[in-house]
Amino acid sequence: MPTVRLVDVAERAGVSIKTVSNVVHDHPYVRAELRARVQAAIDELGYRPNVTARRLATGRTGTISIAVPSIDVPYFGEICQALDRRLRAHELRSAIEQTLADRDAESAVLEQREQGLVDGVIFHPVALTPEDLADRQAGFPMVLIGEGPAPASIDHVMIDNVVAAQQATASLLSAGRRRIAFLGYNRPKPSETTGQRLRGYQQAIHAAGLKLDRKLYLRVDNYAPESGRLAVHEATERGIDFDGIVCRDDLLALGALHGLAELGRRVPDDVAVIGWDDLAIAAHLTPPLTSIAPDKEAIARRATQLLLERMNGYHGPGRHEIVGHRLIVRGSSGADRP
Amino acid sequence: MPTVRLVDVAERAGVSIKTVSNVVHDHPYVRAELRARVQAAIDELGYRPNVTARRLATGRTGTISIAVPSIDVPYFGEICQALDRRLRAHELRSAIEQTLADRDAESAVLEQREQGLVDGVIFHPVALTPEDLADRQAGFPMVLIGEGPAPASIDHVMIDNVVAAQQATASLLSAGRRRIAFLGYNRPKPSETTGQRLRGYQQAIHAAGLKLDRKLYLRVDNYAPESGRLAVHEATERGIDFDGIVCRDDLLALGALHGLAELGRRVPDDVAVIGWDDLAIAAHLTPPLTSIAPDKEAIARRATQLLLERMNGYHGPGRHEIVGHRLIVRGSSGADRP
Numbered sequence: 001m002p003t004v005r006l007v008d009v010a011e012r013a014g015v016s017i018k019t020v021s022n023v024v025h026d027h028p029y030v031r032a033e034l035r036a037r038v039q040a041a042i043d044e045l046g047y048r049p050n051v052t053a054r055r056l057a058t059g060r061t062g063t064i065s066i067a068v069p070s071i072d073v074p075y076f077g078e079i080c081q082a083l084d085r086r087l088r089a090h091e092l093r094s095a096i097e098q099t100l101a102d103r104d105a106e107s108a109v110l111e112q113r114e115q116g117l118v119d120g121v122i123f124h125p126v127a128l129t130p131e132d133l134a135d136r137q138a139g140f141p142m143v144l145i146g147e148g149p150a151p152a153s154i155d156h157v158m159i160d161n162v163v164a165a166q167q168a169t170a171s172l173l174s175a176g177r178r179r180i181a182f183l184g185y186n187r188p189k190p191s192e193t194t195g196q197r198l199r200g201y202q203q204a205i206h207a208a209g210l211k212l213d214r215k216l217y218l219r220v221d222n223y224a225p226e227s228g229r230l231a232v233h234e235a236t237e238r239g240i241d242f243d244g245i246v247c248r249d250d251l252l253a254l255g256a257l258h259g260l261a262e263l264g265r266r267v268p269d270d271v272a273v274i275g276w277d278d279l280a281i282a283a284h285l286t287p288p289l290t291s292i293a294p295d296k297e298a299i300a301r302r303a304t305q306l307l308l309e310r311m312n313g314y315h316g317p318g319r320h321e322i323v324g325h326r327l328i329v330r331g332s333s334g335a336d337r338p
Numbered sequence: 339m340p341t342v343r344l345v346d347v348a349e350r351a352g353v354s355i356k357t358v359s360n361v362v363h364d365h366p367y368v369r370a371e372l373r374a375r376v377q378a379a380i381d382e383l384g385y386r387p388n389v390t391a392r393r394l395a396t397g398r399t400g401t402i403s404i405a406v407p408s409i410d411v412p413y414f415g416e417i418c419q420a421l422d423r424r425l426r427a428h429e430l431r432s433a434i435e436q437t438l439a440d441r442d443a444e445s446a447v448l449e450q451r452e453q454g455l456v457d458g459v460i461f462h463p464v465a466l467t468p469e470d471l472a473d474r475q476a477g478f479p480m481v482l483i484g485e486g487p488a489p490a491s492i493d494h495v496m497i498d499n500v501v502a503a504q505q506a507t508a509s510l511l512s513a514g515r516r517r518i519a520f521l522g523y524n525r526p527k528p529s530e531t532t533g534q535r536l537r538g539y540q541q542a543i544h545a546a547g548l549k550l551d552r553k554l555y556l557r558v559d560n561y562a563p564e565s566g567r568l569a570v571h572e573a574t575e576r577g578i579d580f581d582g583i584v585c586r587d588d589l590l591a592l593g594a595l596h597g598l599a600e601l602g603r604r605v606p607d608d609v610a611v612i613g614w615d616d617l618a619i620a621a622h623l624t625p626p627l628t629s630i631a632p633d634k635e636a637i638a639r640r641a642t643q644l645l646l647e648r649m650n651g652y653h654g655p656g657r658h659e660i661v662g663h664r665l666i667v668r669g670s671s672g673a674d675r676p
Contacts, residue, residue, distance in 0.1 A: 095433035
């Protein structure tokens with residue numbers, strides 16, 4: 001595949017390379033006749049300015065990396081969609097990548113700027129610690145999303161997970177549920193995200209004057225729906241009694257609905273179920289799933305704004321922003337206990 | 339953010355730029371003492387070789403673009419995941435982007451190579467015609483996936499949509515269903531994907547000696563679950579009788595299950611439902627969804643292999659490959675009509 005070079009255009013047009021370069025870069029002092037001749041040669045040969053070379057000169061690529069743990073997890077697909085639309089509005093391209101929550105892959109995200117591949121990163125880290133992030137950032141325009149603790153120097157946008165989990169749990173308590181399980185406690189110890197949601201759950205139980213029962217922490221090995229299904233079966237086999245479940249996310253809730261249906265337990269009559277993420281599928285499950293809806297548009301809007309400010313020279317301390325969320329009540333928690 | 343340059347390292351180490359360059363590029367003839375001194379300066383200053391510059395020299399970026407219509411559609415998330423894992427095994431990075439099925443965005447995908455941004459593309463086009471693709475490819479290492487017609491010059495991996503839709507429809511016919519609807523006929527005319535699946539459905543109806551009834555083509559404006567739900571309500575309001583539905587994809591099937599539940603129609607007893615894509619959620623729906631499962635791993639494996647061959651110099655005609663699929667029978671079509 002022969003790439004057409006500047007020199008080829010110059011030869012065809014019978015002008016110097018300098019003249020071609022002036023035309024390509026819209027230099028004002030090029031005679032109209034020369035400009036037309038060069039343009040004709042450009043069109044004829046299908047020449048395209050080498051953006052790699054231009055990037056060396058301007059230092060900008062026009063591309064923003066969006067790095068998330070797993071692209072096949074619907075929440076990340078939905079947040080990437082929202083971010084991509086925002087970036088497009090600013091004529092920026094997105095390059096989405098998944099890190100699989102791997103330390104090396106997450107480190108590689110931070111190296112992209114040094115390598116001149118992207119102008120900035122919107123990053124949902126899982127494996128790197130705040131110290132890792134602070135050490136390696138070095139002025140790289142970057143905005144963090146997600147629940148990981150962020151260093152003071154880096155911009156970060158998230159929702160208040162503790163408050164949201166409190167509200168979800170309190171809504172079941174106020175509907176009369178008394179044995180509410182938390183589904184998604186992961187082994188060997190809760191992830192940062194799970195930890196925050198568990199904390200909100202615990203606070204709501206305490207606030208209602210009830211005692212925490214650790215048997216009601218339903219454990220999972222991962223966040224696939226199958227894990228939610230198995231956890232519900234396991235708890236039932238062990239004779240653990242529950243009349244509500246606050247799930248760590250909608251995929252686990254999907255599995256819980258499946259497991260409860262197999263066990264012949266009616267939702268919400270016997271067990272009320274609440275998920276998290278308000279995935280596009282949540283409203284169409286059987287029954288439709290009550291879910292915590294993070295304001296994905298607000299996350300995308302603020303993350304993009306903060307990143308643009310960094311790219312345009314803001315060098316101040318990290319901004320740590322909390323955006324909104326709502327509890328969307330649907331059939332899975334909508335009816336009181338009979 | 340001051341970028342550390344080769345010249346800074348040379349200054350710190352008290353050597354020439356040429357010597358630093360030799361160390362960075364692992365040139366063999368550098369004295370051990372000099373090499374150690376340069377390495378110390380590199381470590382101290384945190385210098386990283388400029389990959390943009392290196393790319394200008396080697397012409398390779400190590401990055402493959404994966405371009406799909408919408409990243410928030412779970413099928414695309416799942417296929418990107420499979421492709422990314424394959425590319426990683428070959429030490430290639432993925433940059434995933436969505437085109438939103440827009441002609442300009444799809445054209446931009448083809449321009450990336452000319453711009454030196456990526457080494458190749460795995461591309462699921464929707465808006466571009468085979469002529470567009472053939473005209474603009476120009477030796478660009480590219481493999482197409484998806485159901486669009488591909489030009490003879492370009493590699494393409496897909497499943498046989500017509501055969502798969504035939505099998506799905508035939509499975510309902512052989513279970514005694516006689517009024518089988520096709521859900522997902524989009525206005526004003528079917529997309530390429532929908533068209534192929536509709537054709538397989540039609541062939542199965544014909545093969546069973548039944549007459550096609552166009553009233554059983556349930557129309558949608560898009561492929562969101564809500565459209566599937568509305569289509570089922572609309573058909574029922576219009577008094578259209580059906581005992582089975584072959585859906586154009588799992589998201590429409592999800593909406594259909596929701597709509598049927600609202601209408602009090604039992605699945606599969608009253609209406610059997612089959613989806614397409616075998617999404618990770620399909621096995622956990624209520625009832626679990628029968629679905630056509632494209633062999634996503636085989637799509638990813640073959641697409642990656644064909645792309646690597648192109649990148650390594652294969653210049654022959656396009657290879658057009660069909661990979662496997664299976665009909666995964668679950669509860670939504672599992673029982674015979676009462």
